[in-house]
Amino acid sequence: MARALGRLGPLWAGGRRRLPGSDTLRQQELKNSFSMQAKMPPCDFSPGKYESYPYERMLKIRKQNLAPSLVTYYKKPLLLHQGHMQWLFDYEGRRYLDLFAGIVTVSVGHCHPKVTAAAQKQLGRLWHTTNIYMHPLIQEYVEKLTALLPDPLKVVYLTNSGSEANDLAMFMARLYTRNFDLICFRGGYHGGSPYTLGLTCIGSYKHGVANAFGCQSTMLPDVFRGPWGGSHCRDSLVQTIRKCSCSPGCCEANNQYIEQFKDTLSTCVPKAIAGFIAEPIQGVNGAVQYPKRFLKEAFQLVRERGGVCIADEVQTGFGRTGSHFWGFQSHGVVPDIVTMAKGIGNGFPMAAVITTPEIANSLAQTLHFNTFGGNPMACVVGSAVLDAIAEDGLQKNSTEVGTYMLLEFAKLRDKFEIIGDVRGKGLMIGIEMVKNKTFRVKPPMCITKEDAAFAVEVFHAALMRHLERTAAS
Template identity: 60%
Template structure:
């Protein structure tokens, strides 16, 4: 594990056993824990988290892609402390300086006419509001999103979030339609030349190098949905630049541009959901939509915007913003002084510490190292992503690309945790490991993470041969002398 000079404080609070009892008896049963042996974290510093015993973990999940600058970044902490001593809260029906200072700094980071901001508290709130804006401005009702999309968990957003694991059995999604996801790894079209990533899928591809024929086929699916399932005009289209909870899915290179084009022909506003992709995480660009060469009409953002503080925003054009003046619209805590002080400090830290550049350099290095693991282990089917938003797709075998069963994924996740790294989990089958760390991680951290993951994959391979129920196994030895199992 890479060394650090930081020493955590001695913990004196509630015990782990007491916390688990409260969790079981007093908190909603819908709360899940990632591990068979859960962890209680009591302190964070940079890319590290510490449990009540003082044990250190490399946080590669960042509170579900939320801690952008690093845990308890001193500049962000100082900004919050300073604001707490002057003004905690006053309604925005009064004028306080922080919201005005912050929205100027925030909207200066966006191109074109995206200059009007609504400050809210969460990504779900932001997407709720974006949906309302689209419907009010266009006078239309229907909205489309992609299958495998995640745009929030509120009842209003249940239809936009097209993942069975997140949807309850009640009437939802009225006026919302989900198009085929443009997935070049598991979808019907696409392969090795299609996506904008340092690592391409090993799936065979008929596209010439530098071209993607799958793109038009997926755009046609959007057009077909619009022509058959929607009225003549629609309100909007929601797209994550890279799908997060859906499995770090990446589209063909020009898919988003094509989808925007056909949707705009139906009068739609184009909404970029930057909740997970914004604020430099893509490395090459500050915003994920910029990697697709498009200009959205509305941008939603949360998570990394506040480095863990409850903060989110919707940014749109002056023309679209006017529609909210038809009735009273207000958010009690949106844009409060504390949140705006934090958000402003986060933007400063990302710029001053060149975290966007770090995301590109370390993210690309990490993906190329993970590509070597993919070529070594049959269970590792795909590595994909951009910057420090990376997915590792675990499979039973590379030929079928069938998702690795849940118990196997759980074992691997548990082992990586026990060896000191924290990973996320995503995808409809829960078989995609998510890497979305604080953007301050180092090359040494990346090397440590790869070493831990390799050890966990070696142990999984020794513990449980592939295809054990369906075919005899043929043992081979990899370049690093690790036992692997493949079909004869």
């Protein structure tokens, strides 16, 4: 049986599209266009035998002893047992193609041999010493990491999670500027800690307690859902089906969204602000992209108000978007602070904040350190991940396989009226359905074109089954 493992993103509603021709004729055309049974690509890896508790006991323990906020998204929750590169195996030995990478975290592949070997070697040498002492790996790693960023982004704070990294970035922005207010996009996700929840503007993450003091949201420049947008707005091979009358080199939608940003600056915050944070492509919100020049113009407006600009690279970083190693590079900007997590450690709990020497000095006036940030295990894993990305050509693979997937999904959008939008860049893809759901396709960067073809076929089959059920009802 064909299986592809993915995840549904946040719920959103969109306008309905109609295709020409009667429903009956259109359904028959679609059936005729799809006759092949999706065949899972081969895998030369065999998982070990599952030897833990029976499934029902696992389910009972989860319900009784794990936080009820940990949702599973499946009628029968998956019990995963082992992973190998782009593949996952459940307790019964069934194989799945991972299209979500542990929430966009497994960058180079599950149990990547190089990363695994480096971690195993370090386990026998030194697990932990606080970073107030020197050990070789922390210096070696930060030198390797900062070499991948432009000047003056050369000072690193190593932390344990993306929420913690964004929390620290907020703190640094306020300390450095001596201002308080921060601006963020609606639809953005920057963490679930009490501090970062002020910047997270997705209703399902809000708990009804005070958390947004000093955080002001602004209109998301979304060229699909928003009031303005056309057929040339975003940095993607696939544009919206909305048409525009923009002249060459001029994006009317961008101009309109910039005016909204200016309105926020003039009405909702003081004359001097601490900063502005944005994901180069919104992740949790379904791979939402902005007009091409928006961030560059917004950064200039923020700096004119004394604020710093923060790029949240938690999902877009480390080559996932393909054309660049960092998402902000495709916008032609250099942020003042960059946060990163998830793919930085391929599943190991680590994160980082990288900034300028001047901003970093604002945090040096009093004691600040992280007990586990930059421990030997984290540094050796992070270093091995960077090596794997380079040696395996994973940034290039993100471009090639991501381009193929994006264009194939766009063909399905043109066939099925229930798909409203397909967008993204590299292996960061969003498929927005007309009613309520966004599929987030962000697999490990080692996925092959053959795997991608299988994933598209499975998605096509699911759409056909939906069409048949709709016709029968």
